[in-house]
Amino acid sequence: MTPTELHERAQAALSPEVYDFFAGGAGDEISLNDNCRAWSRHPVASRVLRGPPESERSIELLGLPLAHPIGIAPIAYQGLLHPEAEAAMARGAAATGALNIVSTRASLSLEEVAAAAPEAPRWFQVYVLRDRELTGELARRAAESGYRALVLTGDTPVLGRKERDARNGFRIPEDHARGNLRGGLRHAPESAQDPGASLDDIGWLHELSGLPVLVKGVLRADDARCCIEAGAAGLIVSNHGGRQLDGAVSTAEALPEVVAAAAAEVPVLVDGGIDSGADVGRALTCGADAVLIGRLAAWALAAGGAEAVTELLQRLCEELP
Incomplete structure (x- = not known):
């Protein structure tokens, strides 16, 4: 299936409220839409007469070998x-050797996701929560479960207002499992993050986990340098898919x-608006070490569970210039 076909099938399979939760962005959705348009506007100046093309797609990030640069x-x-939630995503990614970053707000616990694809390369995304004890517990659990790095989301001190969700009156269903936070949150999910994270x-x-920590949400050169000097092992350029600001x-x-600010000291990844192998190629030519896909x-x-995830990743790899 093409990305357009996947989108159409997914929309048909989901309730309008759930579809809007994943499809929507903050405010007037300017950043959401600009993410996609910006890649198509990005020109590529190709090299000529450089001998046989490089056919090897495998990379290594922080000592983790990956079959290709798409995660x-x-x-x-x-x-x-x-219905199979993150377990299906993990299996679909594992079938191509792709990196899978598991969310703190997963429907399944980080241990259940690890068990679904034990040998698969995986990192764990973490927020700094108001409950520091719970934050530390999540970091330690990730290390014990074979996650190879932590991804600290730094661009969400508070949640952005999403007009679609407000219009629909949508909230995450109370009976929906929150695998990593079940029974552990002392604050409502929308106010659980610590706005004082630094x-x-x-x-x-x-120090808690022994794992390298990447910072997600970096959009500025000065922030990039500050994160590196504070010990970040990598940077992820992201505006949270236009969902927060x-x-x-x-x-x-x-x-x-x-x-440019990272100066090859740490790997730089990027997400947001990546809809094709051509977009992946544009990101790589701009210096990204790897590219992440979300929506x-x-x-x-x-649209199709693990098999469709595998098919999508294979298609993007085949489309790479």
């Missing part, structure tokens, strides 16, 4: 998309600045 971004509440938390999470710069525009992977999961 799955953290996606919350995948049980709303498919650069010091990079080192704190590393409307008007944020597109990731295609931010990527070159962050890559596109969500549509694949909703």
